[in-house]
Each structure stands twice: as C-alpha cells, then as structure tokens.
Amino acid sequence: MKPKVLVLKADGINRDEEMAYAFKIAGGDPKIVHVNELRNGRERLSNYNILALPGGFAYGDDIVSGKILAIELISFLGNEMKKFIKREDTAIIGVCNGFQVLVRTGLLPFRKIGQMQVTLTNNDSGHFECRWVNLKVEKSKCKFSEGLIGSKIFYPIAHGEGKFITDAETLKEIEDQGLVVFRYSDEKGNPTMEYPKNPNGALNSIAGICDVSGRILGLMPHPECFVRKEQHPNFRRGKVKVDGLPLIENIIKFVKGAK
C-alpha cells in the first residue's frame, strides 16, 4: 500500500501542488487537505502516515512568517499532532514556510508543542531571494538522509525569512545531538557564511534540521521542486543528478519500513 500523505493547505500556502506531485512520483498517496477540514473533523491526521507542510505565505506571513498557521495548529490540532508524532510509522516534513511553521509550533527541534526555541527570521540581505544553492548533507539523526550523507546537493530556495538563529546554548544542543541535516555550502561542499551561497546568513550555515526522533524534518530549500531533471537550470549543460527526489523517496521508504 502506498503511504498516505497529508499535504497541508491553508490560506496563502502555494507550493502544495508540487509537494503532492513529488510525493506521488516518490510512491506516496498524497492528498491536499485544507486546515479547516482538520479543524472541523472531516479529515483526521490519524489516517495518514506523512504530514507535509508546503511552502507559501500562510496567512500572508503576517506578523512573522508561519506564525498564524502555527498558532492555529497549536490551538486546534495540538493533541492530534502529539498523537501523530508518537506513532513510530509517521513522518513530518516542513519546507520553507512549512519549516517556519514547524519551528513556531515548537515541534522542531525538541518536539515541544507551544515552546519555540529556534527561529527563522529576515534574511540578512533584507529581501526575498529566489536562487539555487548548494547544500552539504550532514550525518544526523534524520531518518530520511540515507544515501545522501556527506554529499553535496543542489536545491532551489525562495524566501525572505530564512535566517536560522537561536541562543548559544540551544545551538550547541542542536549541534551536539546531531540535529543539523543540511548546511548551505560552497561548490566544494564546505559550509559557508558567504552571501549568496548562504542566502540568508543562517547561523552555522544551517539550512535544515530534524528533531531528536529524526522523523520530523524542516528545511528552507525546496526538494519538492527538484524531482525531475528539467527543473535544473543547467540540465542542458550535461548530466544532472536529481537531488530532491531521493529525499522524498526516503521519507516514503521510512514510513513503509516502520510499519
């Protein structure tokens, strides 16, 4: 059976269709579900294996990015989410706006709903950026990076509030526990603070993190927008490796294996 994927929709979420497409070709059974349908009980998180929070501008990213949706999830779906993450056969991925929502719910990095410990704030450049970046895949607790660890991958980014920051203590804990999954890097795969290779000035070049279970992943770059060769801006210049699909496939593989 194909694992069921709930692609969460809310006002202003706009990368839901490509997220659903990526999960579909990776072997999942995705459905785009509006948050109102979860609130009114017509849909239940418990019927799914994977929760995917796509990119966009949920509620206009008013106040700060992802905030309003995070509050909505905490207020109305807190218990359901707690149950969901307890199950061993589930996974959560939040990309871009979805990542912003995950840190603001407190699910990342320490699975404490309602307690926010890291943030994603305004890019150092002061504006939205749309470009491609290199990422180094770190050895981490993440359950979805099999086969990618140590490699350099290439993903598009498109955000204005992607700078990862936290206090020194939390940062140390994140690093020590192996929760950093992706770092912005140069062409050789070395983590970098140099703009625009690190497009937002993220602390320790952090582009993506997971929780301690390794089943919740959040990242600013868009793996779901690099699941076919032609999405690479230079596929005409020679062979390209489609870097986004393996990550999505790993999520599917993981929840299948965990059953």
Add this chain to the structure above:
Amino acid sequence: MIQKVRVQTAGMSTIKVYRLEGISVKEAKVLAEKLLCEEINQKYTINKPIVSAVFEIAYKPGVMNPEVASIIKASEDLGIKLLACDSSKEYLDKKVSLNFLTEYIVKEEPVTLLIGGKEGKIQIIPIRNMVDGSLMEASKDKLFLSLEEMRAIQKYFQSMDRDPTDLELETLAQTWSEHSGHKTFKAKLIVDGIEKKPLIERIKNEALKHSKNIVSAFEDNSGVMDFYDGFGICGKVETHNAPSAIEPYGGAMTGSGGVFRDIAATGQGAKNIASTDIFCFAPLDLPEEKLPKGCLPPEYLLKKVVSGVRDYGNRMGIPTNNGSVHFHQDFRAKPSVIVGAYGIIPKKYAKKGRPKLGDLIICVGGRTGRDGIHGATFSSGEMTERTIEVNSSAVQIGNAIEEKRMFDALLEARDKDLIRMVQDCGGGGFSSAIGEIGEDLGVSVDIKKAPLKYQGLSPWEIWMSESQERMIVVLDPKNLKSFENICKKYNTEVTVLGKFDGSKKLKVTFGKKIVSDLDMKFLHHGLPKRVLKAKREFRVQNSEFRIPETPKNQKEWASILEKVLSHGNVCSKEPIVRLYDHSVQGTCDLQPYSGKNLDGPNDSPVLRPLLDKKYGLVISHGLNPVFNNVDPYWGSIWACAEALSNFVAVGGDYKNAALVNNYIWPFPDEESLWSLDKSVTAVCDFMKAFKIPVISGKDSLSSTYRGVDGQVIKIPPVLCMSVLGKIKDTTKTVTSDFKKIDSTIVLIGKMEGSNVPKVDMKILPKTFDAIYYGIQNNKILSCHDVSEGGVISAVFEMCVGGSCGVKISLEKDKVFNETAGTFIVEVENEKIAKKLFQNAPFIILGETQKEPVVKVEGLFSVDVSKLKKAWQEPMRRLFS
C-alpha cells in the same frame, strides 16, 4: 480602550506597533507573548515606548492593512476577541519615505480604530436643465466625459422625463470611459483625409483569419489558445500606469492582482501559471529639476513598483519569470507599468456559460470599501499636477492572500461544474462587472447586501468601488449551497447580490430605494460613436539618433562597450529577477538565468504547467519605445519581431504562437492617433506575414501630462507585443549560455542598416524555421536573439553564461546592430552551420574560446569580467 504593544526585533531599525482594541492589558500580554513577539530575537512593551522613536507611520484609516485580518484571526484562535486592531511602524531614523496617499504620521493617539460613518445619501443630478458649461463642470475631474457624451446622457434623461441618480451617472461614465469602452479603438478614423475602419475591427478581422489555434479571442477577460490534451492556455496583459505614477507600490500590486483576476475570470475560471512585468521609466539619473511638478522620481518608482510586483506575485504563488525594463526621458511624468498573466484551463471550461433567467449574481472574495473609486475614469484621463491630490482615492493596497484563497475556491467550484461564469470586478467595480454580464437579459441587484469594510459608503460608492480581490460569479440557484460550502472551506466570503431578471435593464436598489433603472441598450449602445481625425505631423526629430562616431582604438571600443552594457535597457536585471519567485509551481523548465554561474540571461521561460506531461508553453514579449517614437510602423514591427524571436530563440515554432497586443499611448490627439493607426497597421501586417493571430490585448491611451505652466509631456508610444506559444517537448529547447569551447558562432537572419531597423518579413519566417529545425534536431547548442545593445551584447551575454570568451570577425558597423529577428547561434562546427542555414541568411562569426575575452578581430579585445562588472553594476546598486 486600545492596548498598544510595541515589538522590537534585534538588528532592525524599526519598531512594530500593534494597537489592539477592546481587550484588557492582561489579554494584550497574552497576545504579545504568544502571537506578536518571539523571545528569541524580540522584546516587547505594553503601553510604553521601547526606545524613543523619531516618528510612527501608519496606514491612513480606511486604507486596507492586510495584516489586520490575520491578527484578529490568530487572536480569536487564542481565545481573545478583538474589536478592532491595527499595525504600524515606529522609525528610529529620519531616512524614511512616506507615501502620503496611503500613509500618515501618527501624531495623536486614535480614540478608536473603528471606522464609523453615516450612510451616504442618494443624490439626484439635475442634468436635464444644465447648459453646456455646467455639463462640463459636472464631468471634470470625476466623470471624464466629453461634452458630446454629456449631451447624449442629458437627452436620454430628458426622454425618460427624470433626472439621473449619482449612481446612474457614474455608471454611464464608467461604462463609457476609455478604460472600459475603448472609444478610440471603436471610432471611425480619418487618417490624413482618408477614411479608415476602426482599429479594433482591423485587428479582429485579420486575427480571425488565422484561427487554427484560437479557442477564444477578444470576447473574454483573456485570450485562449489551444494547448494539448483538451487544455487551453490563456494570456492577458494590462497596464497600471495611472495608479503606479502616484502610488507605485500599491499601483503595481493592484496591477498584478487585476491581471491575475482576468485569468481567473476567463470562461468558468482558469488557473494562473505565470506572470510577467515590463516597465518603462525615465532614466534613473534624471536631474531633479527635470522632474515635472507632482511627479515621483524614477528610481523611487522603479524600486517601489518592483516591490509591489514581488509582494503580490510571490504571495499568490504565481511565478514571475519574464519581463524587462526600458528607459526614456519622456516617461518622467507618467511611467508605463505593464503586467501580464498566463493561465491554463480545460477547454470545456474555456467559454462563459450564457446566463439564464433566474441565475444568481454572487460576489465572492474581499469586502467593499472606499478604495479605488474612480479608477477606471481616472486612468482614462490625462495626468495633471492636480492628479495626485484629486484622485488619491483611486489608490489602494492589495491583499494577495484574499485573492489566493478566492482563486483556490473558484477552481474547486469550477471542477465540480458549479459555475456558469466568472467575471472580474476590475476597473469600475460592480458597475462594470454586473453591467457587462447583464447586457442581454437585464439584472436586478441590491447593493445593500454587499459586505463592507466599514460603514458610511454611499450607494454609488459601493457600486463604483474598485476594492481589490472581489469577483462576480454567476450560478444556477441549485448550485448555491455547494458553492457556499467550498468558499467556506477556503475562508472566502460569499454574498448573493441579485439575479438575472429578463428586464433588459440595470436595476439597482439599495434596500428598498431604487438607485438605478437604466436601459441596458442605452448603457451599452448609447455612447455616440466617434469619428476621429488623425494627421501626420512633421516634427524635427530630436537628437535620439545622432550617428555616433566609430571608436578608433581598443580603448575607445572598450569604453563604448561598457557604456552600452551598463545602459538601463541592456544591463543585467538579475537582481530584480531574484526578488521574484520564479520557481514556485515547479514548472519552469527554462529559467530566466542559466549557465556556469547561473547569471546568463535567457530569452523566454519555458513552462511545463502539467508536471507529469512533457509539453509546455513559452512566454515572451517585445517592445521598443525609442524606435516606436521615431517610426511607429517599423518600431511596431520591430516589437512584434522581437517578441516572436524570443519565443523562437528558446525552441518555439512560430506557427504555434499567439499574440497579445497592448497599446500604451499618449492621449490620442491627431498626431498620436496617426502613430496609433500606423502601429495597428504594423500589427495587422505582421499577423498576415506570419499567419498567426492576436488573441487579446488592451489599450491605454492617456499617457499625456499637462503641467500648469503649459508643459505637455507625451510618453513615447509603446506597442508591447507579448507571445504565448506551445511546444511539444520542453526538453527540446535551448538556453543562451555557450556550451562548448571551439564551437562555431553564427549570426543568422537579415541585418538592416537604418536607424530603425526595417525587419524583412519575407526573410524572417525562413530564419525562424531554420532555428526551430536546428533546435528540434539538437544541432543548436545555444541561441540568443539580438535586441537592445546589438550583436555584441548578445554575444557577450552568451559568454557570461558559458563562462568563456569568443574570437570573432565582425564588421565595424554591425557591432551594435539591433535588428530584431537576428540571432546568435552556437553549433558544433561550420559544416553543421552551412547545412542547417542554407535557406536563411547567415554569417559565420567565429569560435568560442576558453580564455574569457571578447575578441573582435582587428577591432578590440576586452575581458568578459570587466564587461560583466559594468553590465551587472547598475541594478546591483539598486537592488542588492
């Protein structure tokens, strides 16, 4: 009672202020901690300053602040009910630009944030007894109608034996405005003494001869062309010049929002898949004293317009992946802001259903406020010094999220076959949308039902308001419940305003009061048909075309090259493009920039709107205000050729393209009408030569400025030609970056020598065919069309992408030649070039080389890196 929460973010020079009405300090503290402030990098205070700020800037009461709805929603999710709220900013330094049309400096604490107001009265305008002078006084600054038109209205009401209401008069003015009525395009013309058919008729007649790919043309909010597998693709391009001239951020936003609604209001609703933006401004270094009174400086305009497009398009999740910026000093009073949108639609939904008796007229989306009143009539009038003061209500700030959720709802409703038709509430608001769809049957609506942003609007204001993010939907009554459920899911408001009643009248009530009882026939056909005269005026050409001296040595060549490459029309626009989300939807298979360092510009984006299919569409455009100004016929042909060349350069077959034409002109006096006539003739000749149709378009004929001292500034006439076309396989396309070292560089196409290059329309199809064949058969490695900046600029840009150099031979006078319809092409070797291009004129220029130098034998040799710096610098300075 208002609680004032201030939030400071580390490293930011502004402080966010939230005013929360109707809650206690304790509740404000909960909101501060859970919603408004994040401990990690922010701190807050309640009802006391954080630091001493210089001043606070807020939106004026009544200007919609998009954040408000989110704050109210999130507070409610946290169990706290706000009566009202607002957000604003405190600034710590003085370097702040304030737009006084939408913002103000807060000096006094507001007592309440609720906007009250008494319902406005309905006024009767005693038009029947007016003399000509009073008729014109009633029209001025408000209705923008001519005396002849005012007289026609007078006569109608004399025959009705009553005077009109304010709403009726406003409705007529809006319907008959140039913006909605396209009076000039429908007028009979007398050009240099010879009678000619109306412009629109000529365009339509020619277009419909080439209908192979047409699904719908000239009859809907966008033109639809055939795509694959039962789908159509559609395109619409609009201008938003008048609002952008006085409030560029809001103007650009509402421009984007409006053109997206045109796509969404095509047939029973199309999905937006791409957006384009094209701007014309005065040169950025325009001396301050040359800026006319009441006008904003070009650098400010450019920056604000870009942010408007960015903030709206990005939030909508519609990729912005094509555009251009042009400069000419005659845009100093009125810029041209051109926004395009493209969509996909199943062909079975591509046509509007015919309304039936009893069908419901429904308003969906945002609420109605006082914003944007008189937008349609205002944009049809000339701009004067008074414009910025008198017409400030025509300006509004968009709320993209409101539009996004409405579109999501409409597409779901469409796919459940619930919708008869969708109509955009654009210029002219309800008046335009409902007046138009009701033409055949007649309608009765009660506008008291329309949900308002705040109380106190007069009926005519509700009726004319151009508040954004609203649409009119026509439904069979039996579908109402299902439609409401879908809208509820997406948090979109639905209101039934009225129905089709078969009266052949426009019956509008406000509760029980009748505010309009106009005959549809008079409304839509009572406008006196115009006969307009056009005459050629022989002017002494300005100095735009001095023939420059040929550089004499390496140093002079290098310096002139840098100058050309750093010119606003030619320089790299990458810093702008990177502000726009062009990757959203995951559809872009040929991106705006490619090459080794992803900084080589491409001619057009290639999109795969259905991710699991390999076919796609290409979007491109062309315009040249400078050439158009000198020679409206050949300048227009140039624009058409440039647009189509951009499509062909990436791999398009011109036979599968459709055109969208936009005429952005000075007010059509005899001289400007003469050039407009020439331009339309050019477009018709172009359609004929290439056997492809124009399927949509728009005119904007008001770009003249009149200063109080008698100063008149007309913009250069602009024909903006856009192309949408389909291709079978998105992988059979090429980018512009050089791919190999020692490969052969070919210049293909017929080059013309004159000041305005006269594109040879007999040769061009052959050139196009040769390139298409070469790309389809993988013989062409890279291709770039020659346009502004000429041959050498195209070659240089290909070097940037390829991170390499070239060694070429080129005659002196061809270095900067700008003939549209000529291309630089990279092929493996000379033999292939000779075989491929036997039916089209070509010259072998030379070869690519590893050394990053542009070397033209016998003339010059310049480092690519040096030129690249000059080429990238101008926009980097502004946007990085």
